[in-house]
Every structure is written in structure tokens, then in C-alpha cells.
Amino acid sequence: MSDRTMTEAPAPAPSRHVDAGDEGYSKDLKSRHINMIAIGGAIGTGLFLGAGGRLASAGPSLAIAYAVCGVFAFFVVRALGELVLYRPSSGAFVSYAREFMGEKGAYTAGWLYFLNWSTTTVADITAAAVFAHYWSAFTDVPQWVLAFIALAIVLTANLISVKYFGEMEFWFAIVKVGALVIFMLVAIYLLVTSHPIDGHTPGLATITDNGGLFPSGVLPMLLVVQGVVFAYASVELCGVAAGETENPEKIMPKAINSIMWRVGVFYVGSVVLLALLLPYTAYSADQSPFVTVFDKLGIPGTAGIMNLVVLTAALSSLNSGLYSTGRILRSMALSGSAPKFTGVMNKGKVPYGGVLFTAAFGVAGVGLNYWMPGEAFEIVLNLASIGILGTWGMVMLCSLFFWHRSKNGLVSRPSYRLPWAPYTQIATLLFLVTVLVLMWCDGGVGRTTVMLLPAIAAALVGGWFLVRGRVAELAADRD
Numbered sequence: 237m238s239d240r241t242m243t244e245a246p247a248p249a250p251s252r253h254v255d256a257g258d259e260g261y262s263k264d265l266k267s268r269h270i271n272m273i274a275i276g277g278a279i280g281t282g283l284f285l286g287a288g289g290r291l292a293s294a295g296p297s298l299a300i301a302y303a304v305c306g307v308f309a310f311f312v313v314r315a316l317g318e319l320v321l322y323r324p325s326s327g328a329f330v331s332y333a334r335e336f337m338g339e340k341g342a343y344t345a346g347w348l349y350f351l352n353w354s355t356t357t358v359a360d361i362t363a364a365a366v367f368a369h370y371w372s373a374f375t376d377v378p379q380w381v382l383a384f385i386a387l388a389i390v391l392t393a394n395l396i397s398v399k400y401f402g403e404m405e406f407w408f409a410i411v412k413v414g415a416l417v418i419f420m421l422v423a424i425y426l427l428v429t430s431h432p433i434d435g436h437t438p439g440l441a442t443i444t445d446n447g448g449l450f451p452s453g454v455l456p457m458l459l460v461v462q463g464v465v466f467a468y469a470s471v472e473l474c475g476v477a478a479g480e481t482e483n484p485e486k487i488m489p490k491a492i493n494s495i496m497w498r499v500g501v502f503y504v505g506s507v508v509l510l511a512l513l514l515p516y517t518a519y520s521a522d523q524s525p526f527v528t529v530f531d532k533l534g535i536p537g538t539a540g541i542m543n544l545v546v547l548t549a550a551l552s553s554l555n556s557g558l559y560s561t562g563r564i565l566r567s568m569a570l571s572g573s574a575p576k577f578t579g580v581m582n583k584g585k586v587p588y589g590g591v592l593f594t595a596a597f598g599v600a601g602v603g604l605n606y607w608m609p610g611e612a613f614e615i616v617l618n619l620a621s622i623g624i625l626g627t628w629g630m631v632m633l634c635s636l637f638f639w640h641r642s643k644n645g646l647v648s649r650p651s652y653r654l655p656w657a658p659y660t661q662i663a664t665l666l667f668l669v670t671v672l673v674l675m676w677c678d679g680g681v682g683r684t685t686v687m688l689l690p691a692i693a694a695a696l697v698g699g700w701f702l703v704r705g706r707v708a709e710l711a712a713d714r715d
């Protein structure tokens with residue numbers, strides 16, 4: 237049966253779509269892995285590093301931006317969760333795009349996701365290098381060297397087996413969550429006791445005496461939204477991981493539902509506490525805001541420990557990116573829309589071709605860190621945002637097509653569903669378009685990134701003409 241068609245039936249039916257990219261994987265990811273992968277996907281470099289610069293720009297209103305973006309991120313992962321329970325797949329939204337939108341949809345979804353993670357890989361190794369420079373032992377080591385070391389360490393671990401990936405991500409998530417819990421407890425203690433920080437007394441006056449919720453107006457809060465979207469870039473990871481776990485129908489709903497309250501507690505709660513502890517002007521883009529707080533507390537060693545935690549967050553995100561793109565590229569390779577070598581697996585059942593292909597772009601990022609160490613993070617962050625917006629958009633389009641087919645009796649929606657469909661999908665798509673407009677309005681790197689959209693579209697069209705022959709040939713073989 238073709239990947240692009242569904243057999244019509246008078247009553248709802250389960251999927252008859254078969255994705256060759258789902259074969260050959262081990263089912264070694266357990267419930268604890270998926271739950272912590274979901275947490276790790278919702279807590280990444282965008283919070284630990286990016287929040288500092290955004291606080292300095294937008295002030296306490298950053299919490300509102302995190303809350304709004306968090307709602308739409310939840311809609312995206314909830315929509316993906318419904319599709320996962322309909323048909324688990326390591327190809328995730330690429331596989332769903334193939335079923336509901338044809339090979340062109342799968343091709344577009346896959347390469348936009350690759351754009352997301354190939355550039356995020358650069359952002360992560362850049363962040364790791366910036367964090368490492370905090371310690372005097374690494375101050376004199378060039379940023380590009382530290383970026384290369386970070387890439388080499390995570391790549392090696394990722395190539396061994398999915399079990400190693402799951403364990404690494406599990407402990408990375410434990411460290412991140414534990415650190416945030418400790419920070420929040422310390423912050424609450426400082427607020428309750430009015431303990432001074434660097435000569436400043438924390439409390440509500442920290443906000444009201446420094447310009448209020450919108451110290452520079454509403455516009456700066458709107459303009460940082462594209463960076464906030466980047467902070468949620470990994471929420472879809474648990475959907476990819478579902479293809480390598482047993483009983484996803486039991487594990488996934490719990491993991492996905494927990495994302496919403498984690499967003500509220502860890503993202504919004506952390507930003508509110510940061511804004512109450514110090515004036516927004518005390519934070520900067522070149523240091524994690526959590527490190528800033530502990531640094532100014534003057535407790536020996538605490539800032540260094542927190543810096544180690546945020547370094548862990550960067551390595552965790554890098555780990556996730558190499559994992560997910562390897563699976564997505566394999567799904568594409570076996571349908572003809574990605575290079576053949578990206579579909580090759582090793583003895584550990586890891587699609588190492590796709591993992592190495594993504595890592596190669598990380599090496600290019602090492603070069604960017606050599607030539608432009610001060611601007612590397614913001615440049616790739618904006619490019620990654622384009623990929624994220626495209627990926628989220630494709631997930632919601634797949635969800636919309638899935639909902640439409642269910643109304644026509646062609647498929648059965650699982651009991652675990654995206655609420656308020658199809659309005660939720662439409663609202664999310666409008667939000668993503670709004671983010672693009674805000675990127676343009678921001679000027680600078682953001683506007684330049686939006687101006688690259690025609691070039692990205694042209695590259696996708698040109699690439700499709702190069703691969704469409706092989707795609708058609710493989711589709712004919714499947715038929």
C-alpha cells in the first residue's frame with residue numbers, strides 16, 4: 237500500500253500505514269527514560285542561558301512570554317501525543333506527514349526539523365563553551381576548542397546505543413530538575429527572610445522600583461518571543477522516543493500531561509523568582525541568570541556548581557538533538573528524501589549515519605565559534621527558531637489533517653486527544669506566523685533570518701527535484 241493513501245472504510249479504522257524507518261530499533265527506553273526525556277525536553281539551554289539576556293531586555297514581563305509560549309508548546313506536544321497513540325513511530329511527525337500529506341510533506345517536515353537541530357547543535361556547543369569559560373582553568377582555552385570537545389564527548393556516547401542515550405538523558409534531566417528545585421527553594425528562603433543579595437533586598441519592590449512589569453514597554457516582551465520559542469525546542473522529543481519504547485500508549489499520556497505544570501513551575505516560576513531577587517538590569521546575555529544570583533550571594537562554590545548544572549543542560553540538549561535527527565533522517569533516507577548513508581544502523585541499532593551527518597554541522601559550528609565567538613549563539617538561535625516554527629507548524633498541520641480524516645470516518649482518534657480541535661491547531665498556526673512577524677519587527681539578526689526564508693524555500697524546492705526520482709522509485713517498490 238502507498239505511503240500516501242489510506243483505504244476508505246465505512247467505519248473508523250486504525251492506521252494501515254507502514255513506515256520502513258520504524259524497523260530495526262530496540263525497545264530499550266523505559267517509562268523512567270520517557271518521563272525524564274519529557275522533562276529534559278521542556279528544560280533546556282534556552283532557560284539556563286537565554287533567560288539572562290531576555291530578562292535584561294524585557295524585564296519581569298519575560299514570565300508572561302514564557303507562559304504564553306508554554307501553552308502553545310503544550311498544544312504542539314499534545315497534538316503529537318495523539319498521533320503517537322494512533323501510531324507510534326520513530327519517524328514521528330515526518331512519518332505522519334508522509335501518511336497525511338504525502339512524500340512532499342514528509343520531505344519538508346524532515347528537512348525543517350534538521351534545520352532546527354543542526355543549528356541548535358551549534359547553539360548547544362556554543363553554550364557549553366561559554367559556560368566552561370566561567371572557570372579560570374578554561375578561560376585561556378579558545379571557545380572553538382571547548383565547543384569541539386563538547387561535541388566529541390556527546391557524539392561518542394550517542395553512537396553506542398539508545399540505552400546509553402536514555403541513561404544519559406535520564407541523569408541529565410535529574411541534574412537539571414534538581415538544580416532548579418534547589419534554586420527555587422533558596423530563592424523562596426531569600427524572599428521570605430529578605431536576605432540581601434549584593435546589597436539589594438529581594439521582594440516585590442525589586443520589580444516596582446525598577447520600572448514595573450514592563451520597564452521598557454510591551455514591545456521588548458513581544459520581541460523576545462522568538463527566543464522563548466527556542467527555549468521549548470525539545471518538547472517534541474518524547475514523540476520521537478516513543479518509537480523505541482514498549483507500551484507507549486501507557487507511558488506517553490502521563491509524560492506529556494506533566495509538561496504543562498513543569499512549564500508553569502520551572503519556567504514561569506524561575507523567571508518570576510529571578511525578577512524578585514535582583515533588578516532585571518543585573519542580568520546579562522553572557523552569563524546564566526542562575527549563576528548571576530549565586531555569584532552575587534557570595535557563597536563559595538555555589539556559582540560554580542550552578543554553572544556546572546547549566547553546562548549539563550547544554551550537553552543534554554546536544555544529546556537530544558543528535559538522537560532525534562538520527563531517527564528522523566533514517567525515516568527520510570528509507571523513503572528516498574535523505575542521503576542513503578543516513579539510513580544506516582550500527583550493531584547497537586543506532587542510525588549512526590544520520591547522527592554523524594548532524595554532527596558534521598556541529599563541526600561547522602565550531603568554525604563559527606572560531607570566527608564569531610561573541611555572536612555565534614544569537615545567530616544560530618534565530619536560524620534554529622525558523623526550523624522550530626516549521627516543525628511545530630508541520631505537527632499541527634498533520635494533526636489538522638488527522639482530525640479531518642477522523643471526521644470522514646477514515647481513521648480513529650485515540651481517547652487521548654488534543655482538546656478543542658480544530659480550533660487549537662488553527663490558533664497555534666496563527667501564533668507561529670505571529671512569531672515570524674515579530675522576528676521581522678525585531679530587526680537585526682531576526683529580520684535577516686526572516687529574509688532568508690525565500691532562500692530556505694528555494695533550497696527545499698531544489699532539493700525535492702533532486703530526490704523525487706528516488707522517492708518515486710522506492711514508493712513504487714513499496715506498492
